[in-house]
Amino acid sequence: MEGLTLSDAEQKYYSDLFSYCDIESTKKVVVNGRVLELFRAAQLPNDVVLQIMELCGATRLGYFGRSQFYIALKLVAVAQSGFPLRVESINTVKDLPLPRFVASKNEQESRHAASYSSDSENQGSYSGVIPPPPGRGQVKKGSVTHDTVQPRTSADAQEPASPVVSPQQSPPTSPHTWRKHSRHPSGGNSERPLAGSGPFWSPFGEAQSGSAGGDAVWSGHSPPPPQENWVSFADTPPTSTLLTMHPASVQDQTTVRTVASATTAIEIRRQSSSYDDPWKITDEQRQYYVNQFKTIQPDLNGFIPGSAAKEFFTKSKLPILELSHIWELSDFDKDGALTLDEFCAAFHLVVARKNGYDLPEKLPESLMPKLIDLEDSADVGDQPGEVGYSGSPAEAPPSKSPSMPSLNQTWPELNQSSEDTAIVHPVPIRMTPSKIHMQEMELKRTGSDHTNPTSPLLVKPSDLSEENKINSSVKFASGNTVDGYSSSDSFTSDPEQIGSNVTRQRSHSGTSPDTAAPPPPPPRPQPSHSRSSSLDMNRTFAVTTGQQQTGVVAHPPAVPPRPQPSQAPGPTVHRPVDADGLMTHTSTSPQQIPEQPNFADFSQFEVFAASNVNEEQDDEAEKHPEVLPVEKASDPASSLRVAKTDSKTEEKTAATAPANVSKGTTPLAPPPKPVRRRLKSEDELRPEVDEHTQKTGVLAAVLASQPSIPRSVGKDKKAIQASIRRNKETNTVLARLNSELQQQLKDVLEERISLEVQLEQLRPFSHL
């Protein structure tokens, strides 16, 4: 028997019929009964059928192999065309119409025939797209055809009775219609149940395309979505479905399955075990895909970028919409690039689509890349047992959902990491003064003026260092809560205060250049500390230029209920005196701070005694130092100041030493009270900055010292001169203090504004 050459349409048709007959899904042999049935449907006389069978070699072999079957079919076609049955006729008869078979199924077959013929050109065009498989298929076809002519002819002989049907049934299932998803009812086939189409092809293994095509045809009519049909097809054994289905669905196989048919033929030869997965990729197909992948991307573990893939798949001449859908299905991890697995899946889908099989809504399991977690797009469970071709290395599992990359993209979110300045976190508090702190203080004193942008920072560290010193001093004080602020803060009885201090510092550091990096940020110094630090009496005195900012000094004296009536007449005198007194005090305090806070009181006391004759003042000085042996950081001004701060802190916090305050205030009952009030008011005005309040306390202390001074002024000219000197000094000190305070106020306000702005930005629409 010479080789049987079949046209593509014929090849498809015959293979469809073969699978129809292959009830047992052996893919090699068709059941004789079925074949005979088919042949009978060909409406050929029995003797013709027998002749066909004999010619194809079935009788000889006793069974209908594929080749036999094909030959038989061909002979059926020959017979139906009226040509004599000859072995030669299988090849010699040109333009032989496809064998027509009667009965419902035959209608479909005849439709297939018609559609096949119309598909030929499509197949041809398609085969141009993917040459190798068709080539292979052709080879196989040739070998196949030899044997199958006879069975075909017999089939034709048996089922000649559907000639009329075939032409009428224009194949809506033509590849064109399928491609366009037109879903026209394929002639009379619309009523035909879809069920059969899938499993019908499953035996082939090529059934992937077949069932898809069948789905395409039927899905338009039948409610179940294609993949569901598919699923059912895949699951149900071919035999059962064959019983129910109508071979008419074979028609859909007529789509240009150049590649599919070729590959399926190959597959049939191979007898791949998986018959129930229409989407399974055969080894040959896989190899082909891999080769194609290599042409784009030599590294098999690499990616094909989207643009390259787009160009490649555009060559298949599928509509962009479908290519887009194929991409959606195959790009599993939604990364815009195709791995080998994804590429093979996409290619396979393209092939299937070219053959007219409808694209599934979800990626079939067999096409899914090997992933640990299957995402929604995966066709999970629908095709059990189908491992799918996993020859290539498994893809990295999208442990995150496929949408995760996009999720990350879409939610850059309000993670304003820039807000660390606002983050308040516990900061180690240096409880003991250290050299660094001393140096900082020195730096602060000697170096930066307010012009230095880092001055606030320097001030702060120094403040903090001073505060630390204060803390240490407080420790020494053995529980003597000199300054309510300091004690409370240092002992973290008020942790949030420390936190706020730290926050302030942090915010400061955030806003201003961070030059205080090296020293650990101790908590913000106590008000008194800051005050003292800001006073920086050494520097003040070093730079003393006799600034007589009486206004500054005058401010403190503005406290109404000044106990000393003499203040009014000689304010200038008083003030200088006060200034002197204060200056002396303050001068002593900073010096004392770094070294021995405890000394402050006494030295001040001495200075006080030396400078002024004011009994009360001395008493105050004495009392305050005694009462408040531990001076907060800078031991501001004097015990007076301490007293004032105490009083202030007492009012503000409950941790002060009532006794001290009381002691301090008893001798100066009138002055401290107004001072306290003033302090309070000042503090209220500047709630944020303890430093400022401390400074006001300093001023208050100055004020407090003032009342006592006027009395002494009038007594002695020398005393007056001394007091003038002192006042001048105090003036300069106060002037400096004022400028420093102003600067700090500015800084704090700026900081506040920036924080508010940030807050606003963080809550753009909270009011909605």
Added chain:
Amino acid sequence: MAVCVAVIAKENYPLYIRSTPTENELKFHYMVHTSLDVVDEKISAMGKALVDQRELYLGLLYPTEDYKVYGYVTNSKVKFVMVVDSSNTALRDNEIRSMFRKLHNSYTDVMCNPFYNPGDRIQSRAFDNMVTSMMIQVC
């Protein structure tokens, strides 16, 4: 839950618009169109702030008698507008946000498709399915 979902391009033409009740589609289209003004207003209101600090979720754009319109804008000025039924009181803000998040994710997936040309109408089936899942809960 949504009654109508629309994706508007940067140039304010619709890339995708779909509503559940097939009738009154024109009404929804009009509502989406009018909401674009509100969206632009909200975008410009935050204009002085940096774009990254601008939140993507715009929230309730404006309520009408029967419906509430929510807006969401991406960093590329692509706007999502969602119309929900006012009677659906169970809808919380977080749910709306999650719906917009899903929309955004699906939109980026569509964008990742090399076969999709930005500016074309969105015809992705996956996107359709996602929108259907969002809208189908209404009934």
